[in-house]
Amino acid sequence: MPKETGGLSLDGQGKPLWLSLELTYRCPLKCSWCNNPLDFEDYAAKELSTEEWKKVLRESRELGALQLGFTGGEPLQRPDLEELVAYADSLGFYTNLITSGIGLGEERLIALKNAGLKQIQLSLQATRADVTDALVGARAHARKLEAGRLIKAHGFPMVLNMPVFRQNIGMTGEMIEWAAGLGIEYLEFANIQYYNWALMNRDELMPTLEQVRDAEKVVQQWRDRLGKKMTIYFVIPDYYEGRPKACMNGWGAIHLTIAPDGVAMPCQEARVIPGLEFESVRDRPLAWIWHESPLFRKYRGLDWLPEPCGSCAEKEKDFGGCRCQAFLLTGDAGNTDPACSRSPRHQVVQDAVDAVARPLRFRKPLVRRAAGAMSTAFLET
Numbered sequence: 032m033p034k035e036t037g038g039l040s041l042d043g044q045g046k047p048l049w050l051s052l053e054l055t056y057r058c059p060l061k062c063s064w065c066n067n068p069l070d071f072e073d074y075a076a077k078e079l080s081t082e083e084w085k086k087v088l089r090e091s092r093e094l095g096a097l098q099l100g101f102t103g104g105e106p107l108q109r110p111d112l113e114e115l116v117a118y119a120d121s122l123g124f125y126t127n128l129i130t131s132g133i134g135l136g137e138e139r140l141i142a143l144k145n146a147g148l149k150q151i152q153l154s155l156q157a158t159r160a161d162v163t164d165a166l167v168g169a170r171a172h173a174r175k176l177e178a179g180r181l182i183k184a185h186g187f188p189m190v191l192n193m194p195v196f197r198q199n200i201g202m203t204g205e206m207i208e209w210a211a212g213l214g215i216e217y218l219e220f221a222n223i224q225y226y227n228w229a230l231m232n233r234d235e236l237m238p239t240l241e242q243v244r245d246a247e248k249v250v251q252q253w254r255d256r257l258g259k260k261m262t263i264y265f266v267i268p269d270y271y272e273g274r275p276k277a278c279m280n281g282w283g284a285i286h287l288t289i290a291p292d293g294v295a296m297p298c299q300e301a302r303v304i305p306g307l308e309f310e311s312v313r314d315r316p317l318a319w320i321w322h323e324s325p326l327f328r329k330y331r332g333l334d335w336l337p338e339p340c341g342s343c344a345e346k347e348k349d350f351g352g353c354r355c356q357a358f359l360l361t362g363d364a365g366n367t368d369p370a371c372s373r374s375p376r377h378q379v380v381q382d383a384v385d386a387v388a389r390p391l392r393f394r395k396p397l398v399r400r401a402a403g404a405m406s407t408a409f410l411e412t
């Protein structure tokens with residue numbers, strides 16, 4: 032009998048309801064907050080073929096997956112995206128494209144609509160071209176705006192995603208105004224999570240608590256003004272919450288990510304954790320990986336939780352937080368997420384917050400996601 036917690040099955044007998052297919056890590060942009068691996072360029076030659084992705088779709092649908100996000104990298108870099116959308120649609124998936132908008136011309140948009148694509152999540156970093164282009168390291172702003180206009184013109188439900196950091200948080204009101212003018216139904220202010228490239232740039236990217244509170248007030252004013260016309264999501268970053276996020280709704284509970292090389296993971300970041308045994312859909316049936324593999328069982332459920340999580344009244348809400356963050360900030364993925372104020376290692380998060388609150392004596396340039404940038408960045412620090 033599956034162990035149920037808050038409506039979720041946590042022992043692997045449940046279904047991977049949310050499926051993320053990272054079709055490729057290739058991307059024309061160079062975002063400093065990218066959550067792709069630092070060695071992303073090593074995956075280009077190992078990407079699954081069209082037929083291999085179709086097998087993943089069949090196997091995951093058999094496991095009960097329903098919601099499907101095509102993501103990356105930039106999934107539009109794959110010329111077989113339309114074919115994969117059509118195949119997923121024929122299997123009964125609700126398909127969602129998560130895109131920067133670069134490469135989304137009208138012809139492609141019509142082809143995706145005809146293939147059965149249901150929803151598009153478009154990212155936009157700022158309302159001004161000079162800011163967007165500087166942040167993503169390419170002339171992208173005008174193309175993103177045009178993609179947004181086309182998505183609406185072709186009747187797709189659309190989520191506008193604005194990753195939030197120090198450099199753009201002051202544009203919260205302008206962004207809402209722009210999105211309202213375009214008739215966008217969902218606007219998500221995504222306070223970024225600090226993994227991989229974002230962690231490398233954390234001191235430069237993290238907004239202060241004051242900035243976050245100011246932006247929250249602006250969001251509330253607009254919510255009052257727009258009513259039901261637009262749903263605006265704004266989540267306080269876990270560094271400022273004092274409580275960890277319920278990352279992935281629990282490890283191996285409902286989320287399944289397939290990396291470009293076919294490795295199946297409980298979250299998009301799991302490969303930052305050393306010592307785990309990663310399995311590829313090229314070598315193993317997906318059902319075995321989901322239900323039985325040591326990777327998915329490692330932190331599934333509540334029985335493995337360390338103290339103070341094991342005896343915490345909130346363990347069924349947050350599952351001890353994020354395993355990847357626990358590793359990156361404490362060196363052990365089995366520790367309580369240090370974003371929790373009850374973690375014995377919470378000081379590492381507090382130190383980061385304190386560092387951001389102090390006036391910076393000088394600004395370091397952001398390290399952009401780019402091949403070879405990792406070694407440069409480490410040499411500089």
Ligand code: FES
Pocket residue numbers: 278279282298299300301352353354355356
């Ligand atoms: Fe991997 Fe949170 S990102 S568990």
